[in-house]
Amino acid sequence: MNIILFGPPGAGKGTQATRLVEQFGFEHLSSGDVLRAERAAGTKLGQDVTAYMDAGQLVPDELVIEVILGRVLNSEAEAGVLLDGFPRTLPQAAQLDEALEKADSRVDLVLSIQVPDELIVERITGRRMSPSTGKIYHVKYLPPQREGVCDETGEPLVQRPDDTEEVVKQRLNAYHEQTEPLEDYYRSRGVLVEVEGTQDIEQIADRIGQIVRDRRPK
Ligand code: AP5
Numbered sequence: 001m002n003i004i005l006f007g008p009p010g011a012g013k014g015t016q017a018t019r020l021v022e023q024f025g026f027e028h029l030s031s032g033d034v035l036r037a038e039r040a041a042g043t044k045l046g047q048d049v050t051a052y053m054d055a056g057q058l059v060p061d062e063l064v065i066e067v068i069l070g071r072v073l074n075s076e077a078e079a080g081v082l083l084d085g086f087p088r089t090l091p092q093a094a095q096l097d098e099a100l101e102k103a104d105s106r107v108d109l110v111l112s113i114q115v116p117d118e119l120i121v122e123r124i125t126g127r128r129m130s131p132s133t134g135k136i137y138h139v140k141y142l143p144p145q146r147e148g149v150c151d152e153t154g155e156p157l158v159q160r161p162d163d164t165e166e167v168v169k170q171r172l173n174a175y176h177e178q179t180e181p182l183e184d185y186y187r188s189r190g191v192l193v194e195v196e197g198t199q200d201i202e203q204i205a206d207r208i209g210q211i212v213r214d215r216r217p218k
Contacts, residue, residue, distance in 0.1 A: 056170030
Protein backbone atom coordinates (compact mmCIF):
# COMPACT_ATOMS: atom_id res chain seq x y z
CA MET A 1 0.00 0.00 0.00
CA ASN A 2 1.49 3.35 -1.03
CA ILE A 3 0.49 6.36 1.04
CA ILE A 4 1.17 10.09 0.70
CA LEU A 5 1.21 12.24 3.82
CA PHE A 6 0.09 15.62 2.58
CA GLY A 7 -0.23 19.02 4.23
CA PRO A 8 1.40 22.38 4.84
CA PRO A 9 4.80 22.78 6.50
CA GLY A 10 4.46 21.89 10.16
CA ALA A 11 1.19 20.00 9.69
CA GLY A 12 2.70 17.02 11.48
CA LYS A 13 3.64 14.84 8.50
CA GLY A 14 6.98 13.70 9.94
CA THR A 15 5.50 13.26 13.43
CA GLN A 16 2.70 11.02 12.13
CA ALA A 17 5.04 9.17 9.74
CA THR A 18 7.08 7.86 12.68
CA ARG A 19 3.96 6.44 14.28
CA LEU A 20 2.70 4.85 11.04
CA VAL A 21 6.07 3.20 10.44
CA GLU A 22 6.00 1.73 13.97
CA GLN A 23 2.46 0.38 13.51
CA PHE A 24 2.51 -0.87 9.92
CA GLY A 25 6.15 -1.18 8.80
CA PHE A 26 5.98 1.22 5.84
CA GLU A 27 9.20 2.64 4.42
CA HIS A 28 9.20 6.36 5.24
CA LEU A 29 10.48 8.46 2.33
CA SER A 30 10.72 12.13 3.24
CA SER A 31 11.87 14.30 0.34
CA GLY A 32 13.02 16.98 2.80
CA ASP A 33 15.15 14.43 4.69
CA VAL A 34 16.60 13.10 1.42
CA LEU A 35 17.58 16.62 0.32
CA ARG A 36 19.01 17.51 3.75
CA ALA A 37 21.13 14.32 3.65
CA GLU A 38 22.46 15.32 0.22
CA ARG A 39 23.39 18.71 1.65
CA ALA A 40 25.09 17.16 4.65
CA ALA A 41 27.08 14.86 2.35
CA GLY A 42 28.12 17.85 0.21
CA THR A 43 26.96 16.30 -3.08
CA LYS A 44 26.34 18.31 -6.25
CA LEU A 45 22.58 17.88 -5.73
CA GLY A 46 22.95 19.05 -2.13
CA GLN A 47 24.73 22.18 -3.30
CA ASP A 48 22.18 22.84 -6.03
CA VAL A 49 19.20 22.72 -3.65
CA THR A 50 20.65 24.75 -0.76
CA ALA A 51 19.58 28.24 -1.83
CA TYR A 52 16.01 27.14 -2.61
CA MET A 53 15.55 25.34 0.71
CA ASP A 54 17.02 28.14 2.80
CA ALA A 55 14.72 30.66 1.08
CA GLY A 56 11.64 28.49 1.67
CA GLN A 57 11.09 27.90 -2.04
CA LEU A 58 10.39 24.60 -3.73
CA VAL A 59 13.38 22.92 -5.30
CA PRO A 60 12.90 22.67 -9.12
CA ASP A 61 11.09 19.52 -10.25
CA GLU A 62 14.01 18.26 -12.32
CA LEU A 63 16.24 18.16 -9.23
CA VAL A 64 13.84 16.31 -6.97
CA ILE A 65 11.78 13.94 -9.12
CA GLU A 66 14.50 11.54 -10.20
CA VAL A 67 16.05 11.11 -6.78
CA ILE A 68 12.72 10.42 -5.05
CA LEU A 69 11.23 8.19 -7.74
CA GLY A 70 14.41 6.10 -7.68
CA ARG A 71 13.87 5.43 -4.00
CA VAL A 72 10.17 4.68 -4.40
CA LEU A 73 10.79 2.16 -7.15
CA ASN A 74 13.70 0.52 -5.31
CA SER A 75 11.81 0.12 -2.04
CA GLU A 76 11.62 -3.44 -0.81
CA ALA A 77 9.24 -2.72 2.06
CA GLU A 78 6.43 -5.28 1.90
CA ALA A 79 3.98 -2.93 3.63
CA GLY A 80 4.60 -0.21 1.02
CA VAL A 81 5.96 3.30 0.90
CA LEU A 82 4.95 6.30 3.00
CA LEU A 83 5.76 9.46 1.06
CA ASP A 84 6.20 12.66 3.08
CA GLY A 85 6.77 15.97 1.24
CA PHE A 86 6.53 14.43 -2.25
CA PRO A 87 4.81 15.09 -4.59
CA ARG A 88 4.50 18.86 -4.17
CA THR A 89 3.67 19.97 -7.72
CA LEU A 90 1.40 18.62 -10.47
CA PRO A 91 4.37 17.47 -12.62
CA GLN A 92 5.75 15.55 -9.60
CA ALA A 93 2.37 13.89 -9.04
CA ALA A 94 1.98 12.99 -12.72
CA GLN A 95 5.45 11.45 -12.90
CA LEU A 96 4.87 9.51 -9.69
CA ASP A 97 1.65 8.06 -11.14
CA GLU A 98 3.39 7.15 -14.38
CA ALA A 99 6.30 5.45 -12.62
CA LEU A 100 4.03 3.49 -10.26
CA GLU A 101 1.78 2.41 -13.12
CA LYS A 102 4.76 0.99 -14.99
CA ALA A 103 5.57 -1.00 -11.85
CA ASP A 104 1.94 -2.21 -11.70
CA SER A 105 1.36 -0.13 -8.57
CA ARG A 106 -0.44 3.07 -7.57
CA VAL A 107 -1.00 5.73 -4.93
CA ASP A 108 -3.57 4.06 -2.67
CA LEU A 109 -4.22 6.78 -0.11
CA VAL A 110 -3.46 10.47 0.40
CA LEU A 111 -3.85 11.63 3.99
CA SER A 112 -4.26 15.39 3.91
CA ILE A 113 -3.58 16.85 7.35
CA GLN A 114 -5.54 20.09 7.75
CA VAL A 115 -3.94 22.81 9.90
CA PRO A 116 -4.71 26.55 9.54
CA ASP A 117 -1.82 28.92 8.80
CA GLU A 118 -2.15 30.70 12.14
CA LEU A 119 -1.00 27.56 14.01
CA ILE A 120 1.89 26.79 11.69
CA VAL A 121 4.39 29.46 12.76
CA GLU A 122 4.25 28.41 16.42
CA ARG A 123 4.63 24.75 15.50
CA ILE A 124 7.60 25.33 13.23
CA THR A 125 9.52 27.82 15.33
CA GLY A 126 9.08 25.55 18.38
CA ARG A 127 10.33 22.43 16.59
CA ARG A 128 13.58 20.86 17.78
CA MET A 129 15.27 17.78 16.35
CA SER A 130 17.83 15.19 17.28
CA PRO A 131 20.85 15.85 15.02
CA SER A 132 21.66 12.17 14.44
CA THR A 133 18.25 10.44 14.41
CA GLY A 134 15.95 13.27 13.26
CA LYS A 135 13.54 12.53 16.13
CA ILE A 136 11.10 15.45 16.29
CA TYR A 137 10.24 17.39 19.45
CA HIS A 138 8.38 20.61 20.20
CA VAL A 139 9.31 22.96 23.04
CA LYS A 140 5.64 23.18 24.12
CA TYR A 141 3.68 20.31 22.53
CA LEU A 142 6.22 17.49 22.64
CA PRO A 143 9.05 18.50 24.96
CA PRO A 144 11.99 16.21 25.73
CA GLN A 145 12.37 14.97 29.32
CA ARG A 146 15.40 17.23 29.81
CA GLU A 147 15.16 20.65 28.16
CA GLY A 148 17.15 20.88 24.92
CA VAL A 149 18.42 17.28 25.05
CA CYS A 150 17.32 14.24 23.00
CA ASP A 151 15.69 11.56 25.20
CA GLU A 152 17.21 8.74 23.16
CA THR A 153 20.75 9.88 22.34
CA GLY A 154 21.48 12.57 24.96
CA GLU A 155 22.62 14.96 22.21
CA PRO A 156 21.76 18.68 22.25
CA LEU A 157 18.67 19.26 20.09
CA VAL A 158 18.98 21.46 16.99
CA GLN A 159 16.71 23.70 14.89
CA ARG A 160 16.42 23.48 11.12
CA PRO A 161 17.84 26.60 9.39
CA ASP A 162 14.54 27.06 7.50
CA ASP A 163 12.47 27.00 10.71
CA THR A 164 12.46 30.78 11.18
CA GLU A 165 9.29 32.85 11.11
CA GLU A 166 10.37 34.64 7.93
CA VAL A 167 11.17 31.46 5.98
CA VAL A 168 8.02 29.70 7.23
CA LYS A 169 5.93 32.42 5.62
CA GLN A 170 7.66 31.72 2.28
CA ARG A 171 7.13 27.98 2.73
CA LEU A 172 3.43 28.57 3.37
CA ASN A 173 3.18 30.71 0.22
CA ALA A 174 4.83 27.96 -1.81
CA TYR A 175 2.44 25.44 -0.28
CA HIS A 176 -0.70 27.41 -1.13
CA GLU A 177 0.41 28.32 -4.63
CA GLN A 178 2.11 25.16 -5.86
CA THR A 179 1.16 22.24 -3.63
CA GLU A 180 -2.41 22.74 -2.40
CA PRO A 181 -3.85 22.25 -5.93
CA LEU A 182 -2.79 18.61 -5.63
CA GLU A 183 -5.65 18.04 -3.21
CA ASP A 184 -8.10 18.29 -6.14
CA TYR A 185 -5.87 16.06 -8.26
CA TYR A 186 -6.07 13.27 -5.68
CA ARG A 187 -9.68 13.97 -4.68
CA SER A 188 -10.75 13.40 -8.29
CA ARG A 189 -8.98 10.03 -8.16
CA GLY A 190 -10.91 9.02 -5.03
CA VAL A 191 -7.85 8.52 -2.82
CA LEU A 192 -7.84 11.73 -0.74
CA VAL A 193 -8.92 11.63 2.91
CA GLU A 194 -8.87 14.83 4.94
CA VAL A 195 -7.68 14.57 8.54
CA GLU A 196 -8.26 17.23 11.19
CA GLY A 197 -4.73 18.22 12.24
CA THR A 198 -5.42 20.54 15.17
CA GLN A 199 -6.03 17.85 17.80
CA ASP A 200 -3.24 16.47 19.92
CA ILE A 201 -0.63 14.26 18.31
CA GLU A 202 -1.88 10.92 19.69
CA GLN A 203 -5.53 11.62 18.77
CA ILE A 204 -4.48 12.32 15.19
CA ALA A 205 -2.32 9.18 15.17
CA ASP A 206 -5.32 7.08 16.29
CA ARG A 207 -7.50 8.55 13.55
CA ILE A 208 -4.87 8.05 10.85
CA GLY A 209 -4.16 4.50 12.05
CA GLN A 210 -7.86 3.71 11.73
CA ILE A 211 -8.08 5.12 8.20
CA VAL A 212 -5.07 3.03 7.12
CA ARG A 213 -6.51 -0.14 8.68
CA ASP A 214 -9.84 0.45 6.90
CA ARG A 215 -8.19 1.02 3.52
CA ARG A 216 -5.53 -1.68 3.71
CA PRO A 217 -6.01 -4.60 1.32
CA LYS A 218 -7.42 -7.49 3.41
P1 AP5 B 1 10.26 19.38 4.21
O1 AP5 B 1 11.35 18.87 5.04
O2 AP5 B 1 9.38 18.41 3.50
O3 AP5 B 1 9.42 20.40 5.09
P2 AP5 B 1 7.85 20.75 5.15
O4 AP5 B 1 6.94 20.13 4.15
O5 AP5 B 1 7.87 22.21 5.16
O6 AP5 B 1 7.36 20.00 6.36
P3 AP5 B 1 7.98 20.01 7.77
O7 AP5 B 1 9.03 18.94 7.86
O8 AP5 B 1 8.41 21.39 8.15
O9 AP5 B 1 6.69 19.71 8.64
P4 AP5 B 1 5.93 18.38 9.05
O10 AP5 B 1 4.56 18.42 8.44
O11 AP5 B 1 6.74 17.14 8.83
O12 AP5 B 1 5.76 18.69 10.60
P5 AP5 B 1 6.38 17.97 11.90
O13 AP5 B 1 5.81 16.61 12.04
O14 AP5 B 1 7.86 18.10 11.96
O15 AP5 B 1 10.83 20.35 3.06
C1 AP5 B 1 11.84 21.30 3.33
C2 AP5 B 1 12.25 21.99 2.03
O16 AP5 B 1 12.79 21.01 1.11
C3 AP5 B 1 11.13 22.67 1.25
O17 AP5 B 1 10.85 23.99 1.72
C4 AP5 B 1 11.70 22.65 -0.17
O18 AP5 B 1 12.65 23.65 -0.35
C5 AP5 B 1 12.42 21.30 -0.24
N1 AP5 B 1 11.57 20.20 -0.73
C6 AP5 B 1 11.24 19.07 -0.04
N2 AP5 B 1 10.47 18.27 -0.80
C7 AP5 B 1 10.31 18.91 -2.00
C8 AP5 B 1 9.60 18.59 -3.19
N3 AP5 B 1 8.88 17.45 -3.29
N4 AP5 B 1 9.65 19.46 -4.20
C9 AP5 B 1 10.34 20.62 -4.12
N5 AP5 B 1 11.04 20.99 -3.01
C10 AP5 B 1 11.02 20.14 -1.95
O19 AP5 B 1 5.73 18.92 13.02
C11 AP5 B 1 6.16 20.27 13.17
C12 AP5 B 1 6.24 20.63 14.67
O20 AP5 B 1 4.90 20.60 15.20
C13 AP5 B 1 7.04 19.61 15.50
O21 AP5 B 1 7.76 20.30 16.48
C14 AP5 B 1 5.96 18.70 16.14
O22 AP5 B 1 6.38 18.22 17.40
C15 AP5 B 1 4.78 19.67 16.28
N6 AP5 B 1 3.50 19.00 16.09
C16 AP5 B 1 3.18 18.04 15.17
N7 AP5 B 1 1.89 17.67 15.30
C17 AP5 B 1 1.37 18.46 16.30
C18 AP5 B 1 0.08 18.56 16.90
N8 AP5 B 1 -0.94 17.80 16.47
N9 AP5 B 1 -0.10 19.48 17.89
C19 AP5 B 1 0.94 20.26 18.31
N10 AP5 B 1 2.20 20.20 17.79
C20 AP5 B 1 2.40 19.30 16.80
